[in-house]
Amino acid sequence: MKTWKNxxxxxxxxxxxxxxxxxxxxxxxIVTLLFxxxxxxxxxxxxxxxxxxxxxxxxxxxxxxxxxxxIKFNKGKRGKRGRRGPAKVIVDQVTEGTAVETVQVYGRVIxxxxxxxxxxxxxxxxxxxxxxxxxxxxxxxIVKLISSALIAERDLKSAELKEFTAKIRTVGxxxxxxxxxxxxxQRLRKSSAFSLARYQDKLRDVESSQSALIEAKAKRExxxxxxxxxxxxxxxxxxxxxxxxVIISRAVEVGDYVNLGAPVVTILNENSxxxxxxxPANRLGGLNNGKVIDVKPEFGRSFKASVRAIVPQENALSxxxxxxxxxxxxxxxxxxxxxxxxxxxxxxxxxxxxxTVHKDAITxxxxxxxxxxxxETRGGLRAEMRxxxxxxxxxxxxxxxxxxxxxxxxxxRGNERLRPRQKIKITEPGERRKLGKWRxxxxxxxxxxxERQKRKxxxxxxxxxxxxxxxKKESRDGI
Numbered sequence: 001m002k003t004w005k006n007x008x009x010x011x012x013x014x015x016x017x018x019x020x021x022x023x024x025x026x027x028x029x030i031v032t033l034l035f036x037x038x039x040x041x042x043x044x045x046x047x048x049x050x051x052x053x054x055x056x057x058x059x060x061x062x063x064x065x066x067x068x069x070x071i072k073f074n075k076g077k078r079g080k081r082g083r084r085g086p087a088k089v090i091v092d093q094v095t096e097g098t099a100v101e102t103v104q105v106y107g108r109v110i111x112x113x114x115x116x117x118x119x120x121x122x123x124x125x126x127x128x129x130x131x132x133x134x135x136x137x138x139x140x141x142i143v144k145l146i147s148s149a150l151i152a153e154r155d156l157k158s159a160e161l162k163e164f165t166a167k168i169r170t171v172g173x174x175x176x177x178x179x180x181x182x183x184x185x186q187r188l189r190k191s192s193a194f195s196l197a198r199y200q201d202k203l204r205d206v207e208s209s210q211s212a213l214i215e216a217k218a219k220r221e222x223x224x225x226x227x228x229x230x231x232x233x234x235x236x237x238x239x240x241x242x243x244x245x246v247i248i249s250r251a252v253e254v255g256d257y258v259n260l261g262a263p264v265v266t267i268l269n270e271n272s273x274x275x276x277x278x279x280p281a282n283r284l285g286g287l288n289n290g291k292v293i294d295v296k297p298e299f300g301r302s303f304k305a306s307v308r309a310i311v312p313q314e315n316a317l318s319x320x321x322x323x324x325x326x327x328x329x330x331x332x333x334x335x336x337x338x339x340x341x342x343x344x345x346x347x348x349x350x351x352x353x354x355x356t357v358h359k360d361a362i363t364x365x366x367x368x369x370x371x372x373x374x375x376e377t378r379g380g381l382r383a384e385m386r387x388x389x390x391x392x393x394x395x396x397x398x399x400x401x402x403x404x405x406x407x408x409x410x411x412x413r414g415n416e417r418l419r420p421r422q423k424i425k426i427t428e429p430g431e432r433r434k435l436g437k438w439r440x441x442x443x444x445x446x447x448x449x450x451e452r453q454k455r456k457x458x459x460x461x462x463x464x465x466x467x468x469x470x471x472k473k474e475s476r477d478g479i
Contacts, residue, residue, distance in 0.1 A: 090413035107277030175209035286347035300335030
């Protein structure tokens with residue numbers, strides 16, 4: 001009995017153990033099934049992070065390589081730039097001679113020949129042949145008016161002239177007939193058939209015919225005058241340029257109606273420029289007719305001008321007098337315009353002998369006034385920096401008290417970036433700076449730029465520096 005109980009208890013324990021193991025295994029399976037997606041997503045995320053890091057490192061390496069290549073290319077380009085050769089400069093000579101101290105007076109450029117071209121007859125505008133800025137010559141057509149009415153008026157005046165001419169002929173025939181009858185009556189004066197009353201009537205007829213002939217001739221002259229006036233109006237239907245110049249304004253358009261004297265265009269003759277300045281009365285001692293002075297515009301190159309006239313009228317408020325100067329342009333100066341402001345260097349004292357240098361040669365270095373002198377050395381032409389001491393101003397030049405000698409060449413253009421002992425090359429004013437060979441032809445550069453842009457657009461991330469061209473997935477993963 002006891003043995004059976006023991007066996008039963010063992011069987012119950014084993015059954016309970018198996019049931020508990022079944023419960024534990026079921027719970028484990030359920031927990032595993034619940035947490036499996038989370039584990040799989042974390043593993044996948046780690047794998048994606050590892051791939052992203054690998055790809056980022058490869059892109060970084062490629063961009064570094066391409067950047068290094070680009071830097072090397074740019075370094076080579078800069079190296080070629082740095083080895084372009086000597087700096088190109090313009091020089092001027094230090095001169096010694098008679099100079100006069102000058103004062104600066106502001107003036108302006110005016111045009112002697114400038115005017116508003118007006119219509120000489122009335123009518124509608126048919127065509128405007130010029131625009132603002134066009135250059136015209138004397139006799140060129142500027143504006144055309146509709147001339148159909150003027151042509152009809154001329155034909156009418158011509159017909160009136162023919163009418164009065166015919167009337168003169170008619171009156172002339174009547175006068176000749178009356179004179180003929182008068183002569184016939186005069187022959188019958190001694191005969192019995194003579195009639196005094198008839199004779200007197202014919203005499204009156206002759207006088208009347210003569211008056212009618214005079215009146216007809218006067219009317220013919222009037223018709224001739226009206227015909228000439230109609231021809232003048234027809235000629236004035238075309239407005240011509242009265243002198244050479246430039247169109248600076250236009251007041252009409254096609255279809256406008258203009259009356260007699262209405263403004264059409266404004267013309268300015270650029271070859272008739274003068275310089276007008278109000279010079280202080282106490283500075284007129286050094287000016288006389290024909291005196292040549294230096295004139296410097298606000299923008300553009302300087303030129304010479306001679307005194308044409310000193311107006312004998314003084315401004316009571318400013319104590320100045322108007323002086324007119326004739327500019328002397330060796331070449332056409334296209335930088336000069338009407339009403340432009342200029343600076344005139346008026347002589348203010350007696351002349352003296354001085355060593356002078358051009359004002360553009362003076363530069364400031366570390367608070368000192370220096371000039372660069374072109375010196376010939378074994379290594380070629382070099383710029384020597386030299387401090388100078390300046391005196392009075394003589395027009396566009398300064399008196400040199402110390403630092404330069406007569407005949408030396410000083411740099412007046414290109415001296416802003418010069419370094420001491422730098423190689424230089426002297427060029428003439430107006431000579432264009434040539435491009436180096438490293439720049440290549442402009443057309444080839446444009447073509448190469450277009451190809452590079454196309455290649456860059458179609459490239460993958462990391463090529464040609466396109467690190468910003470990343471996909472949405474890479475940007476989401478933090479790349």
